[in-house]
Amino acid sequence: MAKKYLITSALPYANGALHLGHLAGAYLPADIYARFMRSMGKDVVWVCGSDEHGAAITIRAKKEGISPREIIDKYHALNSDAFAKLGISFDIYHRTSEPIHHQTSQEFFLKLHEMGDEFEERLVEQYYDEEYQQFLADRYIIGTCPTCGHTEAFGDQCENCGSALSPTELINPRSTMSGKTPVLRPTKHWYFKLDKHGPWLREWIEKGILDGQQHHDAGAWKNHVLGQCLSWLDEGLQPRAITRDLDWGIPVPLPEGAGKVLYVWFDAPIGYISATRQWAEDQGKNWEEYWKGPGVELVHFIGKDNIVFHCIIFPAMLKAHGDYALPVNVPANQFLNFEGQKFSKSRGWGIEQHEYLEAFKDFPNKEDALRYALIRNLPENRDADFKWDDFVDYHDKELADNLGNFINRVVTLSHKYFDGQVPACSVNLQEKLAEVTTLTQALTEDIQRYNFKAACQKVMEISSYGNTYLQDVSPWTIYKTDPDSPVIVECMYLCLQVVGILGVVSHPFIPFTSPRILTLLGQEPVKNGDWQSMLNKLATGEALVSSGQAIAEATVLFPKIADRRDNSRQEIVDRQKQKLAAVLAAEAAKAKDEPKTEAPATVQVEPVKPESKMEIQYDDFAKIDLRAGTILSAERVPKAGKLLQLSVDMGSEVRTIVSGIAEHFDPAELPGKQVIVVANLAPRKLRGIESNGMILSAEDADGKLRLASPAVPVANGSVVK
RNA sequence: GGCGCGAUAGCUCAGUCGGUUAGAGCACACGAUUCAUAAUCGUGAGGUCGAGGGUUCAAGUCUCUCUCGCGCUACCA
Numbered sequence: 071m072a073k074k075y076l077i078t079s080a081l082p083y084a085n086g087a088l089h090l091g092h093l094a095g096a097y098l099p100a101d102i103y104a105r106f107m108r109s110m111g112k113d114v115v116w117v118c119g120s121d122e123h124g125a126a127i128t129i130r131a132k133k134e135g136i137s138p139r140e141i142i143d144k145y146h147a148l149n150s151d152a153f154a155k156l157g158i159s160f161d162i163y164h165r166t167s168e169p170i171h172h173q174t175s176q177e178f179f180l181k182l183h184e185m186g187d188e189f190e191e192r193l194v195e196q197y198y199d200e201e202y203q204q205f206l207a208d209r210y211i212i213g214t215c216p217t218c219g220h221t222e223a224f225g226d227q228c229e230n231c232g233s234a235l236s237p238t239e240l241i242n243p244r245s246t247m248s249g250k251t252p253v254l255r256p257t258k259h260w261y262f263k264l265d266k267h268g269p270w271l272r273e274w275i276e277k278g279i280l281d282g283q284q285h286h287d288a289g290a291w292k293n294h295v296l297g298q299c300l301s302w303l304d305e306g307l308q309p310r311a312i313t314r315d316l317d318w319g320i321p322v323p324l325p326e327g328a329g330k331v332l333y334v335w336f337d338a339p340i341g342y343i344s345a346t347r348q349w350a351e352d353q354g355k356n357w358e359e360y361w362k363g364p365g366v367e368l369v370h371f372i373g374k375d376n377i378v379f380h381c382i383i384f385p386a387m388l389k390a391h392g393d394y395a396l397p398v399n400v401p402a403n404q405f406l407n408f409e410g411q412k413f414s415k416s417r418g419w420g421i422e423q424h425e426y427l428e429a430f431k432d433f434p435n436k437e438d439a440l441r442y443a444l445i446r447n448l449p450e451n452r453d454a455d456f457k458w459d460d461f462v463d464y465h466d467k468e469l470a471d472n473l474g475n476f477i478n479r480v481v482t483l484s485h486k487y488f489d490g491q492v493p494a495c496s497v498n499l500q501e502k503l504a505e506v507t508t509l510t511q512a513l514t515e516d517i518q519r520y521n522f523k524a525a526c527q528k529v530m531e532i533s534s535y536g537n538t539y540l541q542d543v544s545p546w547t548i549y550k551t552d553p554d555s556p557v558i559v560e561c562m563y564l565c566l567q568v569v570g571i572l573g574v575v576s577h578p579f580i581p582f583t584s585p586r587i588l589t590l591l592g593q594e595p596v597k598n599g600d601w602q603s604m605l606n607k608l609a610t611g612e613a614l615v616s617s618g619q620a621i622a623e624a625t626v627l628f629p630k631i632a633d634r635r636d637n638s639r640q641e642i643v644d645r646q647k648q649k650l651a652a653v654l655a656a657e658a659a660k661a662k663d664e665p666k667t668e669a670p671a672t673v674q675v676e677p678v679k680p681e682s683k684m685e686i687q688y689d690d691f692a693k694i695d696l697r698a699g700t701i702l703s704a705e706r707v708p709k710a711g712k713l714l715q716l717s718v719d720m721g722s723e724v725r726t727i728v729s730g731i732a733e734h735f736d737p738a739e740l741p742g743k744q745v746i747v748v749a750n751l752a753p754r755k756l757r758g759i760e761s762n763g764m765i766l767s768a769e770d771a772d773g774k775l776r777l778a779s780p781a782v783p784v785a786n787g788s789v790v791k
Numbered sequence: 792g793g794c795g796c797g798a799u800a801g802c803u804c805a806g807u808c809g810g811u812u813a814g815a816g817c818a819c820a821c822g823a824u825u826c827a828u829a830a831u832c833g834u835g836a837g838g839u840c841g842a843g844g845g846u847u848c849a850a851g852u853c854u855c856u857c858u859c860g861c862g863c864u865a866c867c868a
Contacts (some may be wrong), residue, residue: 298863305794305864312833404796405861452797455859460803463817471830485825524805527816541832546825558801613823626828634829713866730867751868764868
């Protein structure tokens with residue numbers, strides 16, 4: 071049986087829109103690979119879909135007063151639509167809320183469960199809020215500490231004496247949700263014994279050996295992927311809980327599993343399997359041929375945040391289950407930044423896929439322009455940075471000047487010299503196209519090795535070769551004295567072959583332009599197998615574009631952005647740059663504590679909507695002794711990344727306070743600053759230093775802290791109320 | 792703090808097993824050219840390979856220490 075190629079891309083969480091960084095991470099590279107493999111005539115299926123379970127969706131639904139279903143439907147449609155418009159050619163974009171996925175996940179769970187030794191059950195007594203009808207996480211329970219009698223101890227720890235607790239040890243426990251006394255209910259959870267899979271995982275990852283056989287070339291995996299996996303294996307694997315007490319998700323398919331669902335990380339990767347099943351059903355195929363047996367090559371495309379799931383946890387699940395193929399590679403990409411900084415929805419930094427499509431709707435080739443700029447700058451081995459100036463450069467200098475202009479020259483000259491027909495010519499193509507053939511083969515190998523950036527550049531090298539060749543021969547010079555020269559015929563014939571190659575090799579990268587190139591040559595768009603037949607023809611010297619073929623009229627493939635007669639495209643790009651400048655200006659103004667000077671209308675500063683806490687009485691508030699104090703000194707706590715040790719002048723005394731703010735403040739700038747201190751907070755040892763109190767600060771939408779202090783300095787020790 | 796990955800020309804990046812003078816594109820300078828979208832082609836200049844030690848006949852590449860960036864992880868009252 072012919073080999074089957076199974077490609078997956080990380081399932082996007084259906085709780086938000088995807089931005090360009092996501093696109094560059096796991097979808098665009100996979101699209102290149104999938105398109106390439108199909109055009110090599112391989113039997114490929116590329117699956118993806120929305121991940122629609124998990125607590126984040128239920129919490130958000132509760133906050134917004136809508137159902138989880140409304141959220142997942144909205145974002146599934148939004149992301150699915152944006153992908154389709156950008157030419158992301160999934161064979162199926164499925165969703166984990168579909169019955170077939172629930173069924174697949176439950177079957178998977180049951181199989182492992184029946185094997186007996188893959189799961190362990192842990193019976194836990196867990197508090198249950200009867201009013202809200204749910205089990206409570208440890209930190210949602212407060213009560214009296216059995217050790218010291220402190221009345222506000224959390225379910226996991228007492229802040230007064232520092233002792234570690236479990237919720238059941240608390241005296242007079244109460245739920246932070248309803249305020250009422252929760253009842254203790256036994257709850258069972260299932261753990262996947264990941265630890266027992268450590269030894270074979272190490273051999274598989276380090277050497278590519280599985281069950282004593284060479285499974286893949288370990289040297290072909292990226293350094294950062296191998297490094298992180300081995301680091302995990304070195305630290306030792308632990309059993310992982312795979313169930314939770316939640317009502318949104320896939321029910322645990324056991325009688326004693328009522329009210330429990332599979333934990334998202336367990337169900338999400340199984341989504342690859344259920345998507346394949348659905349696809350096979352739709353296509354009248356057998357899904358198992360794509361997942362099982364030695365003739366299957368599985369490749370996962372993901373971002374670097376997902377490495378351990380796809381290289382350790384999911385393979386262990388598959389291996390435990392048996393039958394399933396393990397990935398031959400996991401070419402995880404790193405992260406893409408945006409104009410030097412991380413994408414941040416709350417800051418308005420970056421652009422989402424659907425936003426791009428909307429903002430660039432009048433931009434010709436907006437899909438390929440974006441794809442190309444992202445591909446040229448893929449974070450294949452280290453973080454990369456997307457800049458609008460680069461976007462313009464790549465578009466104008468490579469797509470327009472190099473590729474588009476070459477094709478335009480060839481087509482125009484063909485019309486001029488041969489009335490728009492491919493001339494008859496009997497040169498030895500094998501010999502004359504040797505250099506381009508070598509380039510094309512190297513390009514092919516680059517894609518096979520997941521070097522998409524390099525492959526993309528080779529498209530330009532082929533085009534550049536064409537430009538150079540055309541310039542060297544300069545048929546326009548010969549034409550002046552000898553319009554019937556065979557040199558012109560040969561030159562144009564060869565150039566047309568090069569355009570034919572470009573039409574094919576551009577397909578995985580710029581799939582909207584590739585058919586336009588081929589149409590110029592009177593050819594059909596790339597279909598399955600065309601890349602392979604191109605390679606065959608190049609090897610044997612057969613023409614890609616035959617004599618006599620009619621050539622269409624030249625059209626400008628890529629109207630340049632920097633165009634002195636038409637600045638409409640430049641304006642579209644400029645608006646994006648202005649948007650970013652406005653974000654920076656607004657933030658700079660804010661930082662200077664200046665009143666917000668006319669922030670342009672394009673910036674929408676979303677007000678922070680805090681998760682509201684339960685109502686308290688005045689007495690609760692009155693318990694807190696807030697006082698003003700001045701920081702005398704600040705220094706980093708050794709071996710702690712986030713802690714600062716502060717001395718604070720409280721008027722009558724100087725206190726030592728340890729605070730987790732080291733990532734937000736330079737210790738040197740703190741002395742002299744007046745702050746508000748929770749003065750009667752129970753002492754607590756942090757990293758061996760006793761902390762007496764806590765300083766207050768406000769958290770910005772972007773997560774940055776700002777010290778809370780009296781607007782005008784007051785005497786140290788002054789009461790704040 | 793621990794672990795992992797990275798740092799190469801002004802910018803973006805290649806550099807395979809340690810082996811000749813460290814490469815490409817863009818930008819820059821000069822020249823050629825006019826079929827073409829102010830496009831194309833050629834030549835040139837541009838490097839302490841993050842810093843410092845070590846191994847070696849030979850180090851961008853191996854090793855150790857350090858600096859910076861990113862991620863994972865611990866700490867966050």
